[in-house]
Structure formats: structure tokens, C-alpha cells
Amino acid sequence: MNKPETRIQKKNQAAILAAGLKVFSQFGFRGSTLDNISTEAGLSKPNLLYYFSSKDAIYKALLAQLLENWLEPLKAIDPNGDPVEEILKYAKLKLRMSQHFPRESRLFANEIIQGAPQIGDVLRGELRAVIEDLAIVVNGWVSEGRIRRVDPNHLVFSIWSMTQHYADFEVQVEAIVGSTDPFPAAEQHLEDMLRRMLSVTG
Amino acid sequence: MNKPETRIQKKNQAAILAAGLKVFSQFGFRGSTLDNISTEAGLSKPNLLYYFSSKDAIYKALLAQLLENWLEPLKAIDPNGDPVEEILKYAKLKLRMSQHFPRESRLFANEIIQGAPQIGDVLRGELRAVIEDLAIVVNGWVSEGRIRRVDPNHLVFSIWSMTQHYADFEVQVEAIVGSTDPFPAAEQHLEDMLRRMLSVTG
DNA sequence: TTATTATTTGACCAACTGGTAAAAGAGACG
């Protein structure tokens, strides 16, 4: 029933979402203004509101898009694969997302820090369910003796935190490593941490 | 030269800082309003401005206070102590700070995510210097064979991220562990991660 | 007590906030 989008609509909606991502990820929802976003998008404020009915609508569209990409790699962990390699694959993918999509990460971080007013339900619903499934898989690996004993939830927390840190706290990382690209060393460190934590052959 | 503070001043300044911490840590600087803070502090807005000259002044006072407590434990790492235990002591202290002062952690996280407009200088100055000193110590431990080879900077990043995660992403942690207190298991996991990463006797 | 100082309040301001209405301007299509 929804009409096909014109090329102008496609272009402007994309520009607005890109601008919204930039602004929201830096200032959070309440700290961002429609003026900020519309200026960044190269549109007038009423023109922006012609494409999105409200500030809220832009924010929600961004989060919805983000959550998909967020959950997908988690579900891709293969219970039949090699345990350490599966976990490492996920962790490295997450690190690469921090490297290449830091604003998405910061948008998410802002939302969570502020109490997840928009996506709290998703966290307590779908995310929790996915993590519960993963916990079963990890616990299976543990009881089969294929990885060392580990708390599945906190393993996930440590992967999330160590990887997202490079996006969310980018300015702090930069303050310390200077102009060095931190990601190669970060990946090596992440791999070391997880291999030593999980490998049964110590 | 500065006059002694009256008890009313002490009380109201403390109330304002407590209110500012609560509000700023939830909404970030730009997302917070003087009305929020003054209401939270139980004062009228002009009355609040009688004690702090501007919104900025409250925020800066909070950050200054915070940065002291932030850097102190880092300097307390003893080059002459047992390497693994020294690092673990620091990590556990950091975790306990997340547990008992989550709002301070979120205030800091908000500031960093938003590009550290206020404390960028401190990060590139004092923080960087402290981390450089620590790196020398850690590299010494490595070359003495007392801990396994590790990148000092990224070791610190992983400790910061894994510990602060429980404060900054509290709502996400809660969504997954439910009403369980996450901190005992978090401490165990943190200790496992670091011991297995660092201990030469694997 | 009174004089002095410290504190609090209410009224106010200019700039900015998210959002609206109507009309002008562009594009697409027959």
C-alpha cells in the first residue's frame, strides 16, 4: 500500500538519518536539536519535518536500524563451530564495527547510559532471549570441556565492553595512543585475552 | 583570602553538586537544564545561581572533583609489588567504584562520548602522563618475565572498559541478569580474565 | 536591640526549543 519513494525522498531521508546519527551520537537525544540536525542535513527545519514527523521519529528510526545490525552477529555464532574461534570471530567483528561505525556505537551508548528510554523493552526482550540462547551454547561448550569454565553473561559483557570502548571512548584512547592507529594492537590484545581465557590448552 | 563558608553554603553547595551529578550523569551536559538541577536540589533557579555562577560552573566543579578520584588509584599501583596482584588490586578497586559510584562513572562516560569538551586537556595531559609511567612499569614486569607479554595501553583499556561497563551500561546488564546482583560474578570473571592473561604460570 | 550581611524570591528577558500553517515553487506526466 505504501507508495514507492521518489529519488528526492530517498536522498533527503538518507541525509536526515546521516545527520541525525552524527548529532544524536554526539549529544544524546535531549542534547540534540532539530536545528542541529537540519543544518547538518542541509535542509530547513520545516523541510526536515516534512520527511520525519518529529525529532523522536528520527531517533527511533536510527535505533531500529541499529538494533538489527547489533543483534545479527550474535545470532550468527555457530554452536557446531569451534568454540574459541566462534567467540573470537564474534569479538573481532564487534571490534571492526567499533572501528568502522563508531557513531552508531556512540548513539547506542548514549541511549543506554541515559537509561534506555526507547529500547529498554528490546533489551529486556529480544536481547535477553538471544543472550540466554547463547548462554546455553557456551555452557554446553564448558561442560564438554572444549573451553574453560566461564560465566557466559560476563563473557559477553567483557567482549562488548572491550570492543565498544574503542568507539565510545575514542577521544580518551586517542589521548593516550596519540596518532597511532589503535586497532591493530587492540585486535591482538583482544585475541590474546580471549584465547588465554578460554583455551583449555593453556 | 577566601572567606570561610557558612553552614548554609556548605549544605546548599553539596545539595547542588549532588543534584548536578544526578542530572548530568543521566542526560549529559546539553541535555540537562538548570530547572532540573535546581528542582532536584530543592532550590529555586535564581537561588541555585547564587551559589554557582552558571550551569557550566556546576559541571566543571563536578568533573574536577571526579578526576582526582579517577587518577589517584592509578598512581597507587606499586612497581615494587607483585605484578599480577597490583594490577588485580587496581582492577577490583575500579570495579567497586562502578558498583558504588555509578553516577560518577556515567558522568565521565557522557563527557568522553561527547568528545570530552571540558576535560580533553586533562586526558591529553595528566592522564596520558600517568599512563606512560604505568606503561614503563608494566613493560619492566614483562621484560623481567614476571607477567606475560602484553600491550600496557590496551591492558589498561580493557580494565577500564570491563569495569566501567557495569556502571555505564547498568540498564543493559540488568536486562540480562535480571534482579541478580552482577558484581560478585563480575569480580570473579574479571579476576579470571586478568590472571589467565597475565600469569606466567599458566 | 539594631546594623550588617547572607540568603531567597518573583518578575523578567532575549534566545532558542519542537512544531505548525499556508502558500509559493519544482517536477513529473499526459
Next chain:
DNA sequence: CGTCTCTTTTACCAGTTGGTCAAATAATAA
């Protein structure tokens, strides 16, 4: 060409923002 829809702009609004000011009120000291 003309018509019709899509897009953009101009002008506007009520509520909120950080902050000021003078006057009123409480503490305190002599």
C-alpha cells in the same frame, strides 16, 4: 502546453532555555 502532486520556504507560535535584577527575607554579630 496545463494539471497535479511533491517539495520547499516564509512566517509564525507557545513553551522552555540560561541567566539577570531588585526587592524581600532570614541569620548573625555588636
